[in-house]
Amino acid sequence: MSDQPAPRRLVIENCAVATVDAGNTRHERGHLVIFDGVIEAVGPGPAPAGETGEVRRVDAEGHLATPGLINTHHHFYQWLTRGMATDHNLFDWLVALYPVWARIDEPMVGAAARASLAMMARGGVTTASDHHYIFPRGSGDLLGATITAGREVGIRLTATRGSMDRGESDGGLPPDFAVESTQEALRATEEAVDTHHDPSFGSMLHIAVAPCSPFTVSTELMREAAVLARRKGVRLHTHGSETVEEERYCHELFGMGPTEYFETTGWLGEDVWMAHCVHMNDTDVAAFARTGTGVAHCPSSNARLAAGIARVPDLLRAGVPVGLGVDGTASNETGELHTELRNALLVNRLGPHREKALGVDDALRLATMGGARVLGRDREIGSLEPGKLADVVLWRLDGLGHSTIADPVAALVLGPPAPISLALVGGEPVVEDGRLLTVDEDTIAREARTHSRRLADAAP
Numbered sequence: 001m002s003d004q005p006a007p008r009r010l011v012i013e014n015c016a017v018a019t020v021d022a023g024n025t026r027h028e029r030g031h032l033v034i035f036d037g038v039i040e041a042v043g044p045g046p047a048p049a050g051e052t053g054e055v056r057r058v059d060a061e062g063h064l065a066t067p068g069l070i071n072t073h074h075h076f077y078q079w080l081t082r083g084m085a086t087d088h089n090l091f092d093w094l095v096a097l098y099p100v101w102a103r104i105d106e107p108m109v110g111a112a113a114r115a116s117l118a119m120m121a122r123g124g125v126t127t128a129s130d131h132h133y134i135f136p137r138g139s140g141d142l143l144g145a146t147i148t149a150g151r152e153v154g155i156r157l158t159a160t161r162g163s164m165d166r167g168e169s170d171g172g173l174p175p176d177f178a179v180e181s182t183q184e185a186l187r188a189t190e191e192a193v194d195t196h197h198d199p200s201f202g203s204m205l206h207i208a209v210a211p212c213s214p215f216t217v218s219t220e221l222m223r224e225a226a227v228l229a230r231r232k233g234v235r236l237h238t239h240g241s242e243t244v245e246e247e248r249y250c251h252e253l254f255g256m257g258p259t260e261y262f263e264t265t266g267w268l269g270e271d272v273w274m275a276h277c278v279h280m281n282d283t284d285v286a287a288f289a290r291t292g293t294g295v296a297h298c299p300s301s302n303a304r305l306a307a308g309i310a311r312v313p314d315l316l317r318a319g320v321p322v323g324l325g326v327d328g329t330a331s332n333e334t335g336e337l338h339t340e341l342r343n344a345l346l347v348n349r350l351g352p353h354r355e356k357a358l359g360v361d362d363a364l365r366l367a368t369m370g371g372a373r374v375l376g377r378d379r380e381i382g383s384l385e386p387g388k389l390a391d392v393v394l395w396r397l398d399g400l401g402h403s404t405i406a407d408p409v410a411a412l413v414l415g416p417p418a419p420i421s422l423a424l425v426g427g428e429p430v431v432e433d434g435r436l437l438t439v440d441e442d443t444i445a446r447e448a449r450t451h452s453r454r455l456a457d458a459a460p
Ligand SMILES: [Zn+2]
Pocket: 073, 074, 075, 131, 239, 275, 327, 328
């Protein structure tokens, strides 16, 4: 007999299952078998009999099982500056907040990242991406603080090393003291990839290269960042086509619109995903489709900053990979992905496609498989299929908020945020009976408040 503990097998039965596989297969009453952190079986009815070894059985009566949700765009540090500049458009909001953000330090970013990750994990997110682009001189290891927080909370993380090198004196939006030099930014980005990126199957940490936006980054940094990412084999991320003001800025400065600018700087391709993509014409949509460039749709933030409505139905019809993003919590104070499933459906129905825009299954797909494609992880996560990582959420739908909605996916997307009985990352429980198992929520809330006040005191 080996003294190794028997590998754990988890059997989940008696729940509705939305697999989000290629055929959108659903089981009204089905099962999942998980072995060694990977999905072994999924199907209708009870699990096959005769499982051996140590088995945990979960009777999930009244629940819906889905793939874990995937957040493709966020700025964790903004947890400390929620609820400010609440009646501003993007550019005015940025100008109001840059001087505050430029005072952040490592303990602040750690506290904000833990809070952001905890909030998402508690709401069924099992993979998240962070875009951090402000690195004040002497502020410590901000990316390291985010990565540590990801490890503590226990969900998968794509940490992007952002950057800004176009300060006010170069015609950019941020104040000069909030930006790095082009070479500093490139050197630190390369070091981040070398130190932290883990490309293995089941990885808990990817690094991506992420200059902030056309109006905060020089053309040289855009070009060189793309070259660097491709040399290292990592993904590229930035903000694009968010507002009419950005479009005007690109035409004035570069003599072309944002999508054309991205194409000329090497920023369209299947290794790129871009946040927002609100102001795109048919040629832009076709360029994204032709190159396989992905989109992080952030409907709540776009509404909060009066940016507009992204053409999600057109992007999907053209074959563009589209995922969902919370965006920073200074422009989407909930910090949850559930609001984005709901708002993606609702907001797009206010656009030209009206009731034909997106259905409830489409919304769930954006938040799962769509996100997996956007982050380049669709072979590992995003659907409940044998061989994929066991990132699974069990939503309780027989309680007050949902028990009268017969269609479980409609209940999840259109109803209030559903309680979570179990959320697994690679088969490991992260949430059970609505509580985070990995970290203490109250401690995180207290620390975030302390650091939010520290930042407010340090701000001009
Ligand atoms: Zn953003």
